[in-house]
Amino acid sequence: MSSMIEIYRASAQRKQRGLLAYIALIAVLVYVAATTTFDGYVTNILMQAVTYSVAVMGLTVVLGLCGQINLAQAAFFGLGAYAVGLGTVDYGLSYWICMGLGLIVVLGFGAFLGTSTIRLGGHYLAMVTISFQQILTLVMINWIPVTHGPDGVSRILKPTLFNTPQSYLAFCVVVLAVVGYLVWQLPSTKLGRAMRAVRDNELAAGVTGIDIQRTKVTAFAICALLGGLGGGLFAGGFSYVSPDQFSFAESIVFLTMVLLGGVASPIGAVIGTGLLILIPEWLRFLKSIPGLYLAIYGLAVILIVLFMPDGIWGFVVQRFKSLRGALRLSAELPELTLVQTQSHADDVLVVDNLAKHFGGLKAVDDISFIVKRGSVHALIGPNGSGKTTTLNVLSGLYTPTAGAVKLDGQDITHFAPHERTASGLGRTFQNIRLFRSMTALENVIIGVERPGNPVDHAPIALEGRARAALNFVGLGDRADELVTSFSYGHQRLIEIARALAGNPTLLLLDEPAAGLNSTEKMELRDLLKRIAAKGLTILIIDHDMTLVSEVAEHITVLNFGRRIADGDPVSVLNHPDVVTAYLGSDANAAH
Amino acid sequence: MTNFTRRSFTSALALGVAAPAFLRNASAQSATIKIGQVVPITGPAAEAGKYAMAGAKIALDEINKKGGILGKQVEIITEDDQTTNPGAVLAFSKLATNPDIVAFVTSIRSTQVHAMAPDIAKIAKPTMFGGTDPTLTKLGNPWLFRCRPNDTFSGKVIAEFGVKELGLKKWGIVHSTDAFGTNGMKALEASLLALGVTPVAIQGYANQSQDFTPVVLALKQAGIDIISSYFTFENDLGIFARQLRQLGVNAPWVGSPSIVNTTAIKLAGAALNNTYGVADYAEESSPEAKAFADTYRAMMKVAPDNQSSWTYDGMNLLAVAINKAGKTDPEAVRAAMLSIKGYKGAEGEYNFDANGDGLHGYNVVKNVGGKIEFAKHIEFPA
Amino acid sequence: MDMVFQLLFQGIGIGSVYALVALGFVLIFRATNVVNFAQGEFSMVAAFLMVIFSVDLEWPYWISFLLSLGGMAIYGALFNLGVYFPLRHRTYLPVIISTIGASILVSNSTLALYGPQPQVLQPLLDFPGFNIGTVYLDAQYLLIIGLTVVLVAFQYWFFEHTLLGKKLQATSQDKEMASLLGIPVATMIMLTFVYSAMIGGLAGILVAPILFVSIHMGGTIALKAFAATIIGGFGDVAGAIIGGLALGVIETFGAAYVSVPYKDGFAFLVLVAFLVFRPQGIFGERVAEKA
Structure with missing residues (x-):
């Protein structure tokens, strides 16, 4: 364990040095902003860039990390700006109180919009956010007694503490720096990993125990919060707000900013914002022909999307990555331990008269079986026999038409996928579902973070356990590589490691041998034996008879959605119905 | 590297941000009197911007033909407000960085004038505008002069x-x-x-x-x-x-x-x-309006309207006020402007009141x- | 009562415009699974082509009309090649951004080339309209309603009863399967863009005599058409038509009986209601979208 701690300490020290350097850089920027006499034009540009950047970082979170589209960021920005504007001008409240109230309002609206993500994705979500944006604009214009209507709110106060444009700008830079740091750190926190998992593979995120809905709503709320914060700062900086500054067109500008700079990092947000504010300013010399510079801007947007898919910052990072040698850490890792639940009941999984009908099709019809603790149980059947449907019902992706599923004595029939995972169900997928933007280590850490996992959740312990799990499947030395750089067979091993890291009560393996070559199959077989030796209960679903007959102690056979045999391998495989229905009709399956 | 002071650092920063303006500043040594104009060149009001520029240009040519202001030729520097409020603020603050600009002709849109007002107060130079929202001249901003009836x-x-x-x-x-x-x-x-x-x-x-x-x-x-x-x-x-x-x-x-x-x-x-x-502008309302219409029509091939007449008047009023003041000092020009009575422009007869409203009637x-x-x-x- | 009929006529008229633009949306969405934010510019470009041919060059109306539609076919092809095709293997987000970029590029290029002045385009028919009782029927709106009906019928026939239509449909349903069947998928998508640009262009030409020709004419309509598409059910042609008509009628009555300034709000409120309570739209099966 000692060397693991050393590695962790080394990386913590490196992080600390990075943070110190960051603080020093910000201190310099703040000093420059506060003490240099800019002319009004430069101050205005910087003020706009800094306040917009805060809002754009909100999109870094919701779009970059969580993969959800938000075309209403200007509305949140406007809500924050109006809170400060109306509060200080009409109600004589202090700037800070207005800002606080504004953030509460924005948070509420953000969470409300976020809840619509539960039912909607992609373009539908885009449309809901557009609608919100349009309605809010109409309210700002037409609810004159409260909002001053199209006149807008003028003579907005700055906080007394930062009453000059320069000091206020310095204050905004500090806020941006803090927000930037937090957003920078977010991806490597539990919440950030959950967001990335939802973005990369929603299905897999659910079955690794992530509450997808709460994650999305949180992402939206954070995005809205940063939008409102940026807006509040903006109102103080420019002393004047009006509805046309927060229109749909501005939301598009915000979105373009984050995509231009790169959605993956707050640095991208700052770059994109800075460029989109500066480019039109630089191109002002083209003004002799109306429209020309906006046309060039439009063209630039297309070219950047075509040639810099990850935005400018992504492009730069790509170039540097090839230069920078990967940091390699090797360490003595502890053996992976699998903690079992307190319950000692003999039956881990009880499937009772389970049925799943699709319209008239009875994909699964009245199936019952019991998986005993510590056993390796196989569920087999020819293609279309209903085994994958059974698995999807077991992991909560389908709701059963009838019947019940009990895990460790607990009725989980109506649990959502992530709730089943919390109750101790781990699974892998036939077609691998890893979080493709993450390293092997991060993938497995998400496994460790499964709610209800009875292990230490401190960062160092998380990482240690994840490395141990990777080590256990034989990939410990490649833990820090992106999962996409692994072969298909190795990706399957990472998926198994992810499930193991969560200490499942029952491990569901969906056709683990699919797509593997014969060497990989041998390795897999040995791995499964090692897992079984640790006392973990496994339910394996496959039609690879060699693998099944070598590892399974108990076999349940399905055909046409019904159970046709159940027992130990020898008796089941000699069962006449099985021979005709399964081996007879699908004799090539085991070639 | 000891010469790398804070000052040069910020200059470099400012150069990066505002290179065109900076270069222009460096080269110009006020051989002319410069007036800044904020107009929509892009966006929904781009067409009106064309007319506004034409009105100012006609006044400019006439002023220069008559010998300019204080014996110097006059020059207009325009910036695009993109028909948006933030655009107007940036355009104005960009013009404001040019110390040679002595006065401004800005927008016909009231919300833009509202948005620019804090910057106008900060730069403290006479600013003509055409927005007709009555509250604009009651903001307590002494530098705003309206060239249209509110x-x-x-x-x-x-x-x-x-x-x-x-x-x-x-x-x-x-x-x-x-x-x-x-x-x-x-x-x-x-x-x-x-x-x-x-x-x-x-x-x-x-x-x-x-x-x-x-x-x-x-x-x-x-x-x-x-x-x-x-x-x-x-x-x-x-x-x-x-x-x-x-x-x-x-x-x-x-x-x-x-x-x-x-x-x-x-x-x-x-x-x-x-x-x-x-x-506010009607071709037949006065000989001055008629004369403006003739020149405008010869240049633009269309009939003039209030988009151009107020910028025409605004430029002329600035010329009158600066000549009257005898210097470009903002306070002196402001005092001279407020003392203008009975000036016959294309829009009508200007009698500035204490608020900065020049016109008090309509056709x-x-x-x-x-x-x-x-x-x-x-x-x-x- | 006359007021109700007048509003109904007007609502259906403006709704038909939304429907026509929505039709173009749906076709591209079905073929490529992306929303084209530059759909409104199809209408704008076509209307400007009409102005160039029939007003500036003073060519006969029908020739100008055909040339403009031909121009739109070329424009649709170029749009596909420049904005969609290079991004076809990426997720929907970059494509959305690229279409937004195209929208900015095209409208401002038009501004640079043609100047900011709104243009007048004469209607196709000489007589302006007539009264039935006190209800006034505008000839141009009648024409729009009529053509919408014809186009819907044509589209139905085309997709259900022609080989090319069936190939297009197969492509929009499953690109992999279509290419296995030997259907040239890239060509089919190209044709979709061409057809969609022509329909959008037709809507622009028809509506230009009423709303005038300006670079901003397409924007609002496209947004409403987008809303109509969702109300009707994404990916469903009949849904787009019904959605468009419903939206036109709802906002006209909403404006008359509730509030004129909030007119645009009604469209979006209805939309949100639909998304919350019936996300699959009036007709369509809900299109599964992967996160």
């Missing part, structure tokens, strides 16, 4: 003309819900109430509406006998005018200035025949078969 006057004139000249009492008001339209409607309503008339229908609409049927039907149901309107964009006005006539409403119509501008008449065609408009004109005819000038005491 909306309290347009409301007063519309009410006075409709009630007293035409003798009509059942008023319907149609207005855009933007700042211009809302404030205009409020001023008109107040003026009507002062004359003892309560409007029977007030209908607001959002800019860029594609259909005005509900508005027209509401007017019809209210049984109006006179219509008044505050339209911001000509295409809205054109659609409304056509639908109004199609649905059989032929009541007299006295509109805000946009009803008699060139684009509106081109778009709406016959639907605007026999309508009245209040116009009423009539659209006769697409031609604008001068009907009456109504002036109120300053």
Whole structure:
């Protein structure tokens, strides 16, 4: 364990040095902003860039990390700006109180919009956010007694503490720096990993125990919060707000900013914002022909999307990555331990008269079986026999038409996928579902973070356990590589490691041998034996008879959605119905 | 590296941010008097911006032909406000970085002037503007000078003309819900109430509406006998005018200035025949207005309207005030401007009051078969 | 009562415009699974082509009309090659951004080339309209309604009863399967863009005499058409038509009986209601979208 701690300490020290350097850089920027006499034009540009950047970082979170589209960021920005504007001008409240109230309002609206993500994705979500944006604009214009209507709110106060444009700008830079740091750190926190998992593979995120809905709503709320914060700062900086500054067109500008700079990092947000504010300013010399510079801007947007898919910052990072040698850490890792639940009941999984009908099709019809603790149980059947449907019902992706599923004595029939995972169900997928933007280590850490996992959740312990799990499947030395750089067979091993890291009560393996070559199959077989030796209960679903007959102690056979045999391998495989229905009709399956 | 002071660092930063302005500053050594102009070159009001530039250009040529200001030739430096408020703020603050610019001609849009006002107060140089929101000259900002009559006057004139000249009492008001339209409607309503008339229908609409049927039907149901309107964009006005006539409403119509501008008449065609408009600028209202129209028409090949006449006047008033002050010192120019009385511009007779409002009356004109005819000038005491 | 009929006519008229634009949306969405934010510019470009041919060059109306539609076919092809095709293997987000970029590029290029002045385009028919009782029927709106009906019928026939139509349909349903069947998928998508640009262009030409020709004419309509598409059910042609008509009628009555300034709000409120309570739209099966 000692060397693991050393590695962790080394990386913590490196992080600390990075943070110190960051603080020093910000201190310099703040000093420059506060003490240099800019002319009004430069101050205005910087003020706009800094306040917009805060809002754009909100999109870094919701779009970059969580993969959800938000075309209403200007509305949140406007809500924050109006809170400060109306509060200080009409109600004589202090700037800070207005800002606080504004953030509460924005948070509420953000969470409300976020809840619509539960039912909607992609373009539908885009449309809901557009609608919100349009309605809010109409309210700002037409609810004159409260909002001053199209006149807008003028003579907005700055906080007394930062009453000059320069000091206020310095204050905004500090806020941006803090927000930037937090957003920078977010991806490597539990919440950030959950967001990335939802973005990369929603299905897999659910079955690794992530509450997808709460994650999305949180992402939206954070995005809205940063939008409102940026807006509040903006109102103080420019002393004047009006509805046309927060229109749909501005939301598009915000979105373009984050995509231009790169959605993956707050640095991208700052770059994109800075460029989109500066480019039109630089191109002002083209003004002799109306429209020309906006046309060039439009063209630039297309070219950047075509040639810099990850935005400018992504492009730069790509170039540097090839230069920078990967940091390699090797360490003595502890053996992976699998903690079992307190319950000692003999039956881990009880499937009772389970049925799943699709319209008239009875994909699964009245199936019952019991998986005993510590056993390796196989569920087999020819293609279309209903085994994958059974698995999807077991992991909560389908709701059963009838019947019940009990895990460790607990009725989980109506649990959502992530709730089943919390109750101790781990699974892998036939077609691998890893979080493709993450390293092997991060993938497995998400496994460790499964709610209800009875292990230490401190960062160092998380990482240690994840490395141990990777080590256990034989990939410990490649833990820090992106999962996409692994072969298909190795990706399957990472998926198994992810499930193991969560200490499942029952491990569901969906056709683990699919797509593997014969060497990989041998390795897999040995791995499964090692897992079984640790006392973990496994339910394996496959039609690879060699693998099944070598590892399974108990076999349940399905055909046409019904159970046709159940027992130990020898008796089941000699069962006449099985021979005709399964081996007879699908004799090539085991070639 | 010891020379790398904070000052040079920020200069470098500023150079990166504002390279074109910086380079220009370095090269110019005030051989000319420079006036900054903020105009929409892009965005929805780009067309109006073209006219505004033409008006200022005509004044510029005349001033320079007469020997310039303080014996120096005059030069206009324009910046695009992109027809947005933040755009206007950036455009103005960019011009403000040029220390050689002695005064500004800015926007005809009130919200833009509101947005720029803090920067105008900061730079403290005389700034001419054309927005007609009455509150603009009551902000306590001493540098704002208005070259058009404000909306309290347009409301007063519309009410006075409709009630007293035409003798009509059942008023319907149609207005855009933007700042211009809302404030205009409020001023008109107040003026009507002062004359003892309560409007029977007030209908607001959002800019860029594609259909005005509900508005027209509401007017019809209210049984109006006179219509008044505050339209911001000509295409809205054109659609409304056509639908109004199609649905059989032929009541007299006295509109805000946009009803008699060139684009509106081109778009709406016959639907605007026999309508009245209040116009701060009317070609036949004075010899000065006529002279401006002749020059403008020779240059632009279209009839002039208020988009160009106020920038023409604004430039000329600046020339008069600076010459009168004998120097470009902002305080001196401001004092000279406020003392201008009886200056005859294209828009009318300028008598600046303490707030910075130059004009206090409107012309009423009539659209006769697409031609604008001068009907009456109504002036109120300053 | 006359007022109700007048509003109904007007609502259906403006709704038909939304429907026509929505039709173009749906076709591209079905073929490529992306929303084209530059759909409104199809209408704008076509209207400007009409102005160039029939007003500036003073060519006969019908020739100008055909040339403009031909121009739109070329424009649709170029749009596909420049904006969609290079991004076809990426997720929907970059494509959305690229279409937004195209929208900015095209409208401002038009501004640079043609100047900011709104243009007048004469209607196709000489007589302006007529009264039935006190209800006024505008000839141009009648024409729009009529053509919408014809186009819907044509589209139905085309997709259900022609080989090319069936190939297009197969492509939109499953690109992999279509290419296995030997259907040239890239060509089919190209044709979709061409057809969609022509329909959008037709809507623009029809509506130009009413709303005038300006670079901003397409924006609002496209947004409403987008809303109509969702109300009707994404990916469903009949749904787009019904959605468009419903939206036109709802907002016209909403404006008349509730509030004119909030007119645009009604469209979006209805939309949100639909998304919350019936996300699959009036007709369509809900299109599964992967996160």
